[in-house]
Amino acid sequence: MNAAPPDQARRAQLAERLGQVRERIETACQRVGRDSAEITLIGITKTYPASDAELLLELGLRDLGENRDQEAKVKAAAVPNARWHFVGQLQRNKANSVAAYADVVHSVDRPELIVALERAAARYQRTLDILVQVSLDERPDTGVLGPRGGVIPTQVQALARQMEPCRWLRLRGLMAVAPRDSPAMPAFSQLSALSKKLRVEYPMANWLSAGMSGDMEDAISCGATHLRIGGALLGKRAQG
Numbered sequence: 001m002n003a004a005p006p007d008q009a010r011r012a013q014l015a016e017r018l019g020q021v022r023e024r025i026e027t028a029c030q031r032v033g034r035d036s037a038e039i040t041l042i043g044i045t046k047t048y049p050a051s052d053a054e055l056l057l058e059l060g061l062r063d064l065g066e067n068r069d070q071e072a073k074v075k076a077a078a079v080p081n082a083r084w085h086f087v088g089q090l091q092r093n094k095a096n097s098v099a100a101y102a103d104v105v106h107s108v109d110r111p112e113l114i115v116a117l118e119r120a121a122a123r124y125q126r127t128l129d130i131l132v133q134v135s136l137d138e139r140p141d142t143g144v145l146g147p148r149g150g151v152i153p154t155q156v157q158a159l160a161r162q163m164e165p166c167r168w169l170r171l172r173g174l175m176a177v178a179p180r181d182s183p184a185m186p187a188f189s190q191l192s193a194l195s196k197k198l199r200v201e202y203p204m205a206n207w208l209s210a211g212m213s214g215d216m217e218d219a220i221s222c223g224a225t226h227l228r229i230g231g232a233l234l235g236k237r238a239q240g
């Protein structure tokens, strides 16, 4: 990837969208009496070029995220001064790669991932902030989980316990994606209750990663501390 001259039109567009997203956050916070300073906006740059990630960083957005290792490692190498969040489903054999550039992994949902990430983080001597991804897709009628990863709520505690002796993994909280075909609000309230419960034993686990372009207001009203925003910042994606 060659450094193209910065595209002034694109910069202006990203600046405008960033302003709009920050305004939505501010308004949503005011409505529920929260301070927007407690919210971290993560720009999800998937499918967009590293030059966009660089522009967002220049515009003052320090936290960026990706959902696929292949794409993430290229952008993280191109934009090393950002704080990189890995938010996608993670295969165990990618743990080594992800631990090299990610500061935060939002999608831990299996015991073997914890083992693999701890080993990888130890190798690089990098501490990783970890969120346990919870599936809010469970259909009570079938008990079948949705396709997007996450543990069922009753498994959260077990993963938290497994992380206790980990030297390089720091449990910071929970992450979830709203269900695809039901309203976000009940799911986010459920997530918020799970978070409260987790914090009784793990007070440090006070991050709540919830809220995307379409549902950030609901997430904020349910206590989200980390918003993962793609489309509203970068534009509509064809897919992904």
Ligand SMILES: *Cc1c(COP(=O)(O)O)cnc(C)c1O
Residues within 6 Å of the ligand: 044, 046, 067, 087, 088, 177, 212, 213, 214, 228, 229, 230, 231, 232, 240
């Ligand atoms: C793509 C993605 C986002 C961003 O979604 P938008 O609707 O574009 O804001 C957030 N979280 C995860 C896990 C994603 O894969």
